[in-house]
Amino acid sequence: MKLSARNQLNGKITNVEKGAVMANVKIEITEPGVITAAITKESAEKLGLSEGDDVTAIIKSTEVIIGK
Amino acid sequence: MKLSARNQLNGKITNVEKGAVMANVKIEITEPGVITAAITKESAEKLGLSEGDDVTAIIKSTEVIIGK
């Protein structure tokens, strides 16, 4: 099955911590790759984003799905 | 300002494509780092996740925020 999700980073689990309902999983990414961000055009313009800019891709941990 | 979002990957923009309302931004990640995923304990157990497993961190592009 191929996924529509643009970002698929390969890595190795370094830690699994379980609570009653949720679990926190640490994955050491071994190949950097490319991240695609779909943001509003308004944001892209307000930040003046353009090729070559140094930026940070910020992702909340609740948004990450794990494939194994 | 420090952010609660666990995943902050540094990179360089390689492409910006704008539509009427949304924009698609490609970021080449230059340092791999560690990804934290908060998933249900049920998922962690059904997939049998444990240290050393090779996995993929999957993130939809609409979930990525850009910091510059």
Next chain:
Amino acid sequence: MKLSARNQLNGKITNVEKGAVMANVKIEITEPGVITAAITKESAEKLGLSEGDDVTAIIKSTEVIIGK
């Protein structure tokens, strides 16, 4: 109140499991209905999505809101 969220599936709760902060709720959907997915055009083209394709709609449990 009508909601902008395109996906509203009716069902019956079959299980509620509570932790300290989060809870996991199982809902048996009784009417299938239609799912709308807003994805990047790039994804739609890379997967070659078109009418009649058999696909899977994948949704992380942290993205589901319950209305009662």
Next chain:
Amino acid sequence: MKLSARNQLNGKITNVEKGAVMANVKIEITEPGVITAAITKESAEKLGLSEGDDVTAIIKSTEVIIGK
């Protein structure tokens, strides 16, 4: 590859509409199945959720990933 995402509904694409950056895909779900929602315990208690309750699972279309 198995996914941590709890909700995987099978269906058939009935429509694909493309814009400049985003695309809207309609999927007719053919098997209802079970939806898992991870919500705060506070919400579960404020709504008084318990087995047998008739509820609606609400999902924004930007949160849906397509697997094919």
Next chain:
Amino acid sequence: MKLSARNQLNGKITNVEKGAVMANVKIEITEPGVITAAITKESAEKLGLSEGDDVTAIIKSTEVIIGK
């Protein structure tokens, strides 16, 4: 219908901008109220969050559902 979503801010639409597939809607919030954030315990501890701290609640526009 009552919703499990903890954050429901009342306001008035000041602008609607439509593209081919997506639309951008500006809502002027008229009553401030309280925002609930469910984050990882790890984040809460790394940021040293405690009562009385001045903070910013950050929400991507693709995560906002509109009720009318």
Next chain:
Amino acid sequence: MKLSARNQLNGKITNVEKGAVMANVKIEITEPGVITAAITKESAEKLGLSEGDDVTAIIKSTEVIIGK
């Protein structure tokens, strides 16, 4: 660092409740401000959204990032 996330509401923490993996943080918003919602054009049209409408911005607590 400036963020692409359109919604950044300033406030003060009134409560922090920690579980094993997740934490629930209450933030009293002190300045109302404007919320931007990126929804499908289809939703904007089905709800007939236009300037001056009284609406509610609905946000699940798992979607809120905290900056401090």
